[in-house]
Amino acid sequence: MATETVENYIKAIYVLCRESPSGEAGVVRLAHEVGVTKGTATSMIKRLAKLKLVKAPRYSGVTLTAIGKRVALDVLRRHRIIETFLVSTLNLDWSDVHEEAERLEHALSPRTLDRLDEFLGRPSTDPHGDPIPSASGKVLELRGKALSAYVKGTKVEIVRILDQDRSFLKFVAQSGLKPGVRVTIDAVSPQGDSITLQVKRGQSVTLSQNAAAKILARLQ
Amino acid sequence: MATETVENYIKAIYVLCRESPSGEAGVVRLAHEVGVTKGTATSMIKRLAKLKLVKAPRYSGVTLTAIGKRVALDVLRRHRIIETFLVSTLNLDWSDVHEEAERLEHALSPRTLDRLDEFLGRPSTDPHGDPIPSASGKVLELRGKALSAYVKGTKVEIVRILDQDRSFLKFVAQSGLKPGVRVTIDAVSPQGDSITLQVKRGQSVTLSQNAAAKILARLQ
């Protein structure tokens, strides 16, 4: 079995590969993501390569092998089911659960995970709208487009928040922008680099294009 | 904060001190409990002493300091609340939850633990009848006497199973001897080294004195 540290690296590599257009994870960003120096990340990558979890040509980007991808999806499944439990059953704050799940995800046996999943009614997404991979390792990553991609007047439904940063999540929640909420694109200002949404009548929120890019929504 | 390993040692020392009449934990038994060699246990004890968690005179038994005792009760509280959750909410098997809680107990933040405790209705004992220490570190260890201490004809209520061994727990559960169950002492045979209980009408169980000593019960 992979250690807690290995699981964290693999999950981070999965996320980074998904984000980068080249489909590869860079060492510096990986190091930053897991909170270590780049030298440490390099040596860990070597170990992961020896474990057949990643492919890492020298002086180039890291990618997951099929086995590595499977490990990542397992960890992600655990992480998101736990987050769902913490929010929907224990009523913990939406913006706090990530750190907690970060530790708990390494301590759940398959059986307990399945019981938890059953108890929660087999949810398909977590509180942030992140899709929960199936037990067999399948996941539908793309649902919706970035808020910044819609034009003025469009009515959309928030489906996912891509950033796990606590303060950003806190701000998003404060603005009433949880997954499932419907908003109207009120104004788009390329000069001001901002976008304004109407959440309810009389309540509008202005976001930078950058922030709006981290919130996914779909039509209707 | 204490590492996972440190927490495991401290908890084991707490349990061993409670069991031994001298109130001290031996290195060999501690090593066995934690699953390491005695040399490893010795070197860990040194670290624990440096951390002011234990007192360990050379070539003699280990005892917890006040700080160490506090750590032990914190871990025990987490362990037992988790076990309660796994059994009463997720319907996991009574005899399986110990191993699971053994890992989860190191991953729960105080806030999440409190929410879980609240969700469960602030239970006072876990599924094995073990008392759950309070958040402030208080615990009532002694409730009931060993089954082997009662005489023939006595009607008692099972309150606690002292052994966490899976096969023993499985046997106990199979025999219908959970905490809360009422039984009658049917026969005591000093020669046969055994004791026979009537659980329901027509259902009786025979235990060795040794096994009966690990099951606590109280009158009525």
Added chain:
DNA sequence: TTTATAAGTTTGACTACTCAAACTTATTTG
């Protein structure tokens, strides 16, 4: 009271993980 044995300690070596700092290769940019 000696002696065998159990309990406890020490030593040397190993894996997993980490950092700082020097170094090498790749990528920008003037």
Added chain:
DNA sequence: CAAATAAGTTTGAGTAGTCAAACTTATAAA
């Protein structure tokens, strides 16, 4: 294209945790 800079690697050292085996001290038996 050459120089500057960013990205990636290597080296040396350190902590946490572990084992096997040799060793020392305490305890129980003879």
